[in-house]
Amino acid sequence: MRVVLIGSVEARAALRAHLPPEVRVIGEAASTADARAAGHAADAWMLPPQRPPADDRPVIVETLTPRELEVLELLADGHPNKRIAARLAMSPETVKFHVAQICGKLGVANRTEAVRIAIRRGLLSI
Numbered sequence: 001m002r003v004v005l006i007g008s009v010e011a012r013a014a015l016r017a018h019l020p021p022e023v024r025v026i027g028e029a030a031s032t033a034d035a036r037a038a039g040h041a042a043d044a045w046m047l048p049p050q051r052p053p054a055d056d057r058p059v060i061v062e063t064l065t066p067r068e069l070e071v072l073e074l075l076a077d078g079h080p081n082k083r084i085a086a087r088l089a090m091s092p093e094t095v096k097f098h099v100a101q102i103c104g105k106l107g108v109a110n111r112t113e114a115v116r117i118a119i120r121r122g123l124l125s126i
Contacts, residue, residue: 002026003063004035004042011048032069045069047123062105064123071098076115076124 003019004027005012012028019025026042029035035045044063064072067088074084081095088095099111106121108114118124 001043003044003046004029004040006032006035006045006047015046015048042066064102064105068098068102071095072102072114072118072124075111
């Protein structure tokens with residue numbers, strides 16, 4: 001798996017120290033915007049939690065893919081599936097799949113909760 005590490009220099013070093021051998025770091029960035037601008041062809045972006053979760057949910061074990069992060073950002077902006085599909089040039093069914101993947105990876109039941117948890121864990125900023 002090829003990943004891009006995102007966060008402060010210290011956070012990226014901590015992430016790098018705990019990566020399994022099959023994960024290859026192909027880039028690093030200070031923010032998701034910087035990572036997106038760099039255009040790395042990664043399988044996933046790895047972001048450290050900026051603060052511990054305020055609830056009893058486990059911290060993300062699986063990372064969200066760049067496409068899942070794009071969908072999550074549009075969810076946070078309040079867009080329905082059809083609008084997300086049009087903006088990202090995909091079918092509404094594919095959006096539904098990505099939303100289900102995001103919810104599963106975050107351990108939540110719906111899109112509203114996914115956005116709330118993503119903000120708390122530093123995956124999104126408002």
